[in-house]
Amino acid sequence: MSNQATASVKVTHVEEQIVEIVSDSGEGAQKAGTAFAALNAKMGNGVWTVEIIPAEVKPPARSTAGASGIRVRFGQEHMTNMGDQADLVMAFNEQVLYGRINQEAYRPGTVILLENKWKDSNNDKIKAQYAKALVDFADRGFVVKEMPLEEACLAHTKNPKLGKNMFILGMLVWIYDRKLETALEEIDHLFGRKGETVVESNQKLCRAGYAYAMETLDFRFSIEAKARAKELVVMNGNEAVGLGIMASGMDLLSMYPITPATSVSHYLGDALGKVGGFLHQAEDEIAAVGFAIGSSYAGRTACTVTSGPGMALKTEFMGLAVMSEVPLVMVVVQRGGPSTGLPTKVEQGDLLAAIFGAPGDAPKLVIAPATIEECFTFIPRARQMAEEFRGLVVVLTDANLATGVQPFPRPEVKPEQFNIPFEQGEWEAGKPPYDWDEKTGMSPRPIPGQVGGEYVLTGLAHTNFSKVAYDPSTNQTSSEMRSRKFAAFRDNLPTPKVHGAEDGDLLIVGWGSTLGSIVEAVDRARSEGKKVSTLHLRDLNPLPRGLEDIFKRFKQVMTVEINYSDPVELGEDRRYAQLAWWLRANTLVDIDCWSNVFGQPIRPGLIYDEIVRRLSEGGLR
């Protein structure tokens, strides 16, 4: 199709691009962006997508707080994060752009294709707002192209408000010289369930947008794609968690709706049945985890998915799972806290709550995926850990992973992965239900239905026969047994690998969704000769062995996290970021931190700036 472009069109070759579609809520920007991202992935490009979601379902139209939409970063290489400032923005009104400007999403030179119907608005206030914004955008150095998008749509649909998104998709397909046929297939995939008429009308609008861009625009970009060796799947982190649950063999998800975790259940509401599983929407967070624990106790190991406030409510049951050694997988999709906090925004603020939450000594395994692929693979791993170590495994993801879309190699599926991973025959006569191995604290567990295994699980202090005991030694002994499982678990944890040189001036330590941004920033600094490396932790509790040795090879060690910490200037009053706190306590190394709670994924550019600052003269502490 590109040969049809007029000769006056300027084609620029680029390695990557960041595109945003921004609108009022409910205008379908996310759908268009998702289709565009999938299209790029299918063409072999690296993609990272992040949704821009307002807190309310229907915030006021044309408002800063109402900015809704999507960012798609795509390019020749594998994409690992949302990047810095956008290159091209498709905007349905000028006011929502301020929501993005406040988050430093744009730079001088960012091209904005802006709906211009507002300039002729009957409402003088809107007219004035629009005119004022145009002047301001010019001052900011944005390249604004006003376009009558809605009017152009009118020729092809009665209700342009509902079809504009596919029109925009068509325009993007032309601008980036993507395959129109693949885009149309994607529309079929998106709307297929709604019937042929809906698919056709959306495809028509996409074609119209493509033609309109060809007629009206004088610029295009070309991006090469690398040939793929393996078959890929593309999805967001919550869908990956959902598929991970399906692949883990856990056949019960017991949940209560909570942002930003709920979309896991939106996916599994339909899909879990395809592997014979069941989704239970409980009456509250506490009941959700209680139901899961009941099922796990009965031999059908279950999963619960929640976010910070939900984890807080589940705390008492978390302690019970640890105390009574019932396997349980709990996925926590972190959002901004404390309290109701920032429901739709990212934070890594639940690390210490996950590690320490629950009264008394309640050791639980805590792991954190760092990529969309790991959102999938860590769930079967968590199930295996929960069974083997007979207890609670918390999987910490966050709002950035939940809505980020990234392709990864298609996982292999085998019937054997659905086998029930424990003995179901008769329980050996006289064997206690907690047959703790003195060294490892590990023990098999009897399951209701097993003859001879009858025991009464209790959250009270208990002997190895699960008999309630208040004597001085029993609680000490059983606590020791539960703790020893942790040391045993560390035996199998490999020391993580440093990205970059094994020693140097600065080591950045991260966990969870910041991996892509940190690596990108570190690589950029290294390419300029800076002696900086990074270490990313997936196992947070217990930590792998060998960290001290790694830390001691660097002049400075600093965590980068999305949670609150005080600035260095506060001196001895300073409170540290959560991973820094945890690493300091565990390694006695003087680890520094750099973190914030803007509710945004940390951009690589900001991390790079901080690296430069730390390594500049006087930057070293």
Add this chain to the structure above:
Amino acid sequence: MSESTTPVKAPHLFTLSDYQSGIARWCPGCGDHGVLAAIQRICTEEQLPPHKTVFVSGIGCSSRFPHYMKTYGFHGLHGRAMPVACGVKARRPELQVFVSSGDGDFFSIGAGHWIHGVRYNMDMTLTIFDNGIYGLTKAQTSPTSPLGLKTKTHPHGAILPPMNPIQATLGMTNLSFLAQTVDWKPQHLKATLQAAYKHKGLGIVRVMQRCTAYTADLHDEWRRNPEKVLLMKHDKGVPVDPKIDKAFKNQVEHDPTDINKARELGDRTDVLPIGLFYVNPDAPRYDQMTNAGLEMSNEDKAKGLNAALDKFAVR
């Protein structure tokens, strides 16, 4: 080997001792002992295999119940017996599940699970031991403590009118079995619990009992004046032992499928109605929904997962 030479193994008969575990540590004279004896007898009569029977409880005196049964048990958290029990039953329909709870455990801290547990209507037997007091924690006011009852938290007497849990339960959606009995009439106690066990769905029994330590005279009004106890009788109700028939002269013929009549009886405070208030054997059962897919083969699961992955495939 021909069929005729195959030794016929006599079915193993479970006896009372197959269900008894240790000596119950409730106070002497506590009504809990009577409920334990009744349930152990029911298990024996119904020949429930101990390894396929699970007793779930919360926290409180009555929640110690599983410890005295030689079956599987789950003595969990305060107020949370129902979610755990429902989870046990969800994917193991062949397990027989019993729940023991008290007035504080069930009507107060666990009240949220009451209304939803009724709506789920999973096939299990729920006994609520109601003695109008928090006994284990030593005499705090419970939701069913009578007005004026002196407790450690209300030393001048309980200041709110007591909750009527029967009235409340009769207003809940998808109720399928609700009965009331008393701890001082073992025949009626056992007959009521057995009827609840036999009911397919959530069989709820509220046992009116005394705490010998703190509310020993709680039911004196009913105990001393049997005519103030109203015996609900019907073919579809709790079978009435001749001794009970004789003991309670104040009787009413009550068709337990009549919800309006049940609600009238449930509202009464001038008498203590005992027997079956309400039954609806056709109420939808969640355990018949949660067991979906249990029979699926690993091969079909693998196919299902592959089909799910196909939708995300980059073709």
